[in-house]
Amino acid sequence: MAQNRQEDDAAVAPEALRAEGIVKRFGALTALSGVDLHLQQGEVLGLIGDNGAGKSTLIKTITGFHRPDEGQMYVDGKPVTLRSVAQARALGIETVFQDLALISELSVYHNMFLNSELTLKPFPLLNNRKMKERAKQYIDDMGVNIPSIDTQVGRLSGGQRQAIAVARSVYSDARILLLDEPLAAMGAKEGAMILDLVQKLKNEGRVSIILIAHNYSHVFEVCDRVNLLQHGRISYDKPTSESSVEELTELVVAEYRKARTTS
Amino acid sequence: MAKQAVGGGVGASESARSSPGLGSRVSELMLRQREASIFLVAIALAVYFQSSNSAFLSSGNIRSLSEFTYATAIISTGLVMLLICGEIDLSVGQAYGFAPIAMYLADQTLVLPVAIVVGLLATAVIGLINGVATVYLRVPSFIATLGMFFFLGGVNVILTDGFPKTAPSGSFLTEILGGADWSGIAWCLVIVLFMHILLNRTRWGLHTFATGGNPVGASEAGVKTARIKVGNFMLCSALGGFAGLLDALRIGSIDPLAGGPNIMFFAVSAAVIGGTALAGGTGTVIGAFLGTVVLSIMQNGFSLQGVSAYTFNVILGIAILTAMTLNVYVGSLRRSGRG
Numbered sequence A: 001m002a003q004n005r006q007e008d009d010a011a012v013a014p015e016a017l018r019a020e021g022i023v024k025r026f027g028a029l030t031a032l033s034g035v036d037l038h039l040q041q042g043e044v045l046g047l048i049g050d051n052g053a054g055k056s057t058l059i060k061t062i063t064g065f066h067r068p069d070e071g072q073m074y075v076d077g078k079p080v081t082l083r084s085v086a087q088a089r090a091l092g093i094e095t096v097f098q099d100l101a102l103i104s105e106l107s108v109y110h111n112m113f114l115n116s117e118l119t120l121k122p123f124p125l126l127n128n129r130k131m132k133e134r135a136k137q138y139i140d141d142m143g144v145n146i147p148s149i150d151t152q153v154g155r156l157s158g159g160q161r162q163a164i165a166v167a168r169s170v171y172s173d174a175r176i177l178l179l180d181e182p183l184a185a186m187g188a189k190e191g192a193m194i195l196d197l198v199q200k201l202k203n204e205g206r207v208s209i210i211l212i213a214h215n216y217s218h219v220f221e222v223c224d225r226v227n228l229l230q231h232g233r234i235s236y237d238k239p240t241s242e243s244s245v246e247e248l249t250e251l252v253v254a255e256y257r258k259a260r261t262t263s
Numbered sequence B: 001m002a003k004q005a006v007g008g009g010v011g012a013s014e015s016a017r018s019s020p021g022l023g024s025r026v027s028e029l030m031l032r033q034r035e036a037s038i039f040l041v042a043i044a045l046a047v048y049f050q051s052s053n054s055a056f057l058s059s060g061n062i063r064s065l066s067e068f069t070y071a072t073a074i075i076s077t078g079l080v081m082l083l084i085c086g087e088i089d090l091s092v093g094q095a096y097g098f099a100p101i102a103m104y105l106a107d108q109t110l111v112l113p114v115a116i117v118v119g120l121l122a123t124a125v126i127g128l129i130n131g132v133a134t135v136y137l138r139v140p141s142f143i144a145t146l147g148m149f150f151f152l153g154g155v156n157v158i159l160t161d162g163f164p165k166t167a168p169s170g171s172f173l174t175e176i177l178g179g180a181d182w183s184g185i186a187w188c189l190v191i192v193l194f195m196h197i198l199l200n201r202t203r204w205g206l207h208t209f210a211t212g213g214n215p216v217g218a219s220e221a222g223v224k225t226a227r228i229k230v231g232n233f234m235l236c237s238a239l240g241g242f243a244g245l246l247d248a249l250r251i252g253s254i255d256p257l258a259g260g261p262n263i264m265f266f267a268v269s270a271a272v273i274g275g276t277a278l279a280g281g282t283g284t285v286i287g288a289f290l291g292t293v294v295l296s297i298m299q300n301g302f303s304l305q306g307v308s309a310y311t312f313n314v315i316l317g318i319a320i321l322t323a324m325t326l327n328v329y330v331g332s333l334r335r336s337g338r339g
Ligand SMILES: Nc1ncnc2c1ncn2[C@@H]1O[C@H](COP(=O)(O)OP(=O)(O)OP(=O)(O)O)[C@@H](O)[C@H]1O
Pocket: A026, A029, A031, A049, A050, A051, A052, A053, A054, A055, A056, A057, A058, A098
């Protein structure tokens, strides 16, 4: 990161998120072996890495779904220990999980408001009408094509489901957005739509975003900075302005060649 | 491949605009229709039994029908919640026996209203144990509640020394709680309405569907799936206990062998016939209630006709298999509606 930019950030844009020495083990498997990562306020950080590198595990740890075996998280500079996704949400951290976390049996609007349902206060009854209205508005704003807000999510296409998962987190007043491959099932047009949305959020400057993607050109299109996750650690951290698709490809492929020759 | 899928989705969406909306309405209709068709089956059965024996719709027999229905129906509403979560409670019939016994024992030293609360709380604790064993100790609920079934069945006999006890009676409280004619079915209707609203109009119900439909996804979305499951175990057990209290106060006697597997399997059957899938994620309270009504009409009607209990079991078996086949059929219709 350029020196003067760093100082600017320190003055106006403090850290939204920092993870230090995050270790996560699944039995004998060490998925994360000491991840250090930080996210400035208003920044879009691209996170890349091979299949199975631990990107999703890192996201799930940051969002309170997994508990790290070691390490410390900071939100807005304050140390936090998250015990649940709900707790992360309360801190303004919203996630689009790779598996989308949608319930096939429920309608589009119930999925969009899952766990942040609107009720007919003071009665503990669901305000379905309002949820439908709002969900429809979000979907229209985003320009997603969905047959009806009442449709069961299980009937939608992969891309439509992904759009709903993205809409759910984007319209939740999140301050930190974690997007785990939000473009994976998207067609070219819908993919561009999501990237535009990320760009728009970035321009508004309210949210800080971590974006996981396998397509480097997507990363370079919207991200300020890129991190490469390898062997359970961040092995590469550069502003996108100082990096290139070729450099990243070379890094990852070199790794692959090295592994082939040694084995 | 992914591109094609979405491209297809978008291109098709003009034509799809009407069909998936229709599709969801179809599956909605199938569920409603399921309730409506069970209702029609109940009416048809009533007409048939009335035509073959005019005593069937006498007020005396309707009352005994209602007495036959309410306890099972109350239990089946609790089971529906658990089945939607993807769990089951095989011990609920023993909770039905346990609540009156706990009330009886508490009534020896405490005043009756408190004793009744003790009976209900005791069954809620049973549900708590079932839930903790399932959710935190990860024993499948089928096994955990099977253990509870035997355990509680034994406890019920031990606590009463194996002899029936006389239930408290004669007070206003015992009259409303089963003692008075029709009070049982009145409670049942109130509970069915309450549970229907709880399931379909509250966050608790929505989270129950989510927990059963996609446990991992639900917890990723922040739904407290453990709490939902444990709560539904407690609710199911307590409803079983409440049904047992109503029956004990109506009959005037507390039987250590009351309830057990019979009422539990009837309640499960009623839920299944009513359209609740054992796999979780779907189910209706009204369906379970209507399922109980059909079962009660059949059992009562056949016994009026002098048909043996064995014949009744054969018919019940066929009814359950038919209902399950229908469930699978509706499920595959839904899945094909996706494409
Ligand atoms: N719940 C789990 N239990 C056991 N192992 C797990 C679990 N979740 C992930 N892993 C393992 O941790 C490693 C990292 O997985 P992760 O899903 O984080 O990879 P990823 O970088 O997101 O890959 P992809 O690009 O394919 O999504 C893998 O080896 C995976 O098998």
